[in-house]
Amino acid sequence: MIKNLILASSSPRRRELLEQIGLQFEIIPSVGEEVISHTDPIAVVKELSLQKAMEIYQSHHFYTSSVILGADTVVACHNHILGKPKDTHDAFQMLQMLQGTIHSVYTGITFINTDTGKIDTQCCQTLVHVYPMSDVEIFEYIKTGEPMDKAGAYGIQGHFAAFIKKIDGDYNNVVGLPVSLVYQYLKNDR
Amino acid sequence: MIKNLILASSSPRRRELLEQIGLQFEIIPSVGEEVISHTDPIAVVKELSLQKAMEIYQSHHFYTSSVILGADTVVACHNHILGKPKDTHDAFQMLQMLQGTIHSVYTGITFINTDTGKIDTQCCQTLVHVYPMSDVEIFEYIKTGEPMDKAGAYGIQGHFAAFIKKIDGDYNNVVGLPVSLVYQYLKNDR
Numbered sequence: 001m002i003k004n005l006i007l008a009s010s011s012p013r014r015r016e017l018l019e020q021i022g023l024q025f026e027i028i029p030s031v032g033e034e035v036i037s038h039t040d041p042i043a044v045v046k047e048l049s050l051q052k053a054m055e056i057y058q059s060h061h062f063y064t065s066s067v068i069l070g071a072d073t074v075v076a077c078h079n080h081i082l083g084k085p086k087d088t089h090d091a092f093q094m095l096q097m098l099q100g101t102i103h104s105v106y107t108g109i110t111f112i113n114t115d116t117g118k119i120d121t122q123c124c125q126t127l128v129h130v131y132p133m134s135d136v137e138i139f140e141y142i143k144t145g146e147p148m149d150k151a152g153a154y155g156i157q158g159h160f161a162a163f164i165k166k167i168d169g170d171y172n173n174v175v176g177l178p179v180s181l182v183y184q185y186l187k188n189d190r
Numbered sequence: 191m192i193k194n195l196i197l198a199s200s201s202p203r204r205r206e207l208l209e210q211i212g213l214q215f216e217i218i219p220s221v222g223e224e225v226i227s228h229t230d231p232i233a234v235v236k237e238l239s240l241q242k243a244m245e246i247y248q249s250h251h252f253y254t255s256s257v258i259l260g261a262d263t264v265v266a267c268h269n270h271i272l273g274k275p276k277d278t279h280d281a282f283q284m285l286q287m288l289q290g291t292i293h294s295v296y297t298g299i300t301f302i303n304t305d306t307g308k309i310d311t312q313c314c315q316t317l318v319h320v321y322p323m324s325d326v327e328i329f330e331y332i333k334t335g336e337p338m339d340k341a342g343a344y345g346i347q348g349h350f351a352a353f354i355k356k357i358d359g360d361y362n363n364v365v366g367l368p369v370s371l372v373y374q375y376l377k378n379d380r
Contacts, residue, residue: 021349022334158210161370162369163370163373165360165370166358166360167358167360168356168357170355172351180354180355
């Protein structure tokens, strides 16, 4: 755990998760356009996490040993990949798709070691079981304002907890960053 | 969702979870001594949640239709039932038992309808997979102060997230209250 950690993301939830486990880190958000060349969700999140980390690696000079962390999260359900909803209508359609069934949340994470240039990209999957929701419950949930900036149009750490039956996998992966994977990687990367 | 909800617990985490999903409720903490007559963890948490709810039901008059909610959480690992640690030595022994293996968290919840006297007791189980931890990591974790007021000597919602590999079940059950079960019960109890 000797290296400086750089989070290539402006997501407040990712920042909070790293703070929660007591890690010290800096934030240098990636700003580049995301280019998707895949249709498989695992390939998509790995590709985008790599693009984010690589942008910071190539555009900065690092004078101390650092590890850059890029991350990207999507929801996949019935062969659809769900990112952030465009508007409330889009959020409604996403939540109608997710209610009463099981979906997967994928987060791709890429580590780049600035000393060696070594790149390590992984993907973490969590299965999420959602209770049936009525249209009224979906409308009421959208009114909380939670869905609009979140992949799949829900926040498991907010009001939507009322509708989560169970998960199989890492909870924080659904929030947006599998922090235990990050901790275990840094611990073993000496 | 028309009834008044009464939480028979002073646990700040249970209060926060009910607030998180936007429920209105009152708190009337149970204060009676907990009497355990079982050795099976499921029977223990069901019994204790019933005692807590029953204490409030029998010691108060209810002028509005209410549902009383009692809850109790334990950790079970290798045939041991773990409650809150007595001291840091006890916490160390619990965490040594949990590291590198899988344990179960059980929360018993009892609902009592004050109009009908109907009692409903359920148990929710979540499997938790913990990464291997060195003695130094356990010491450092105990130094955060998190373990002392928590069943099994850890808080999944705190620093301990660094050591959680995955879960199978309800996350909030591990925090101390399966709030989705509470919401779904109240929604269907008309």
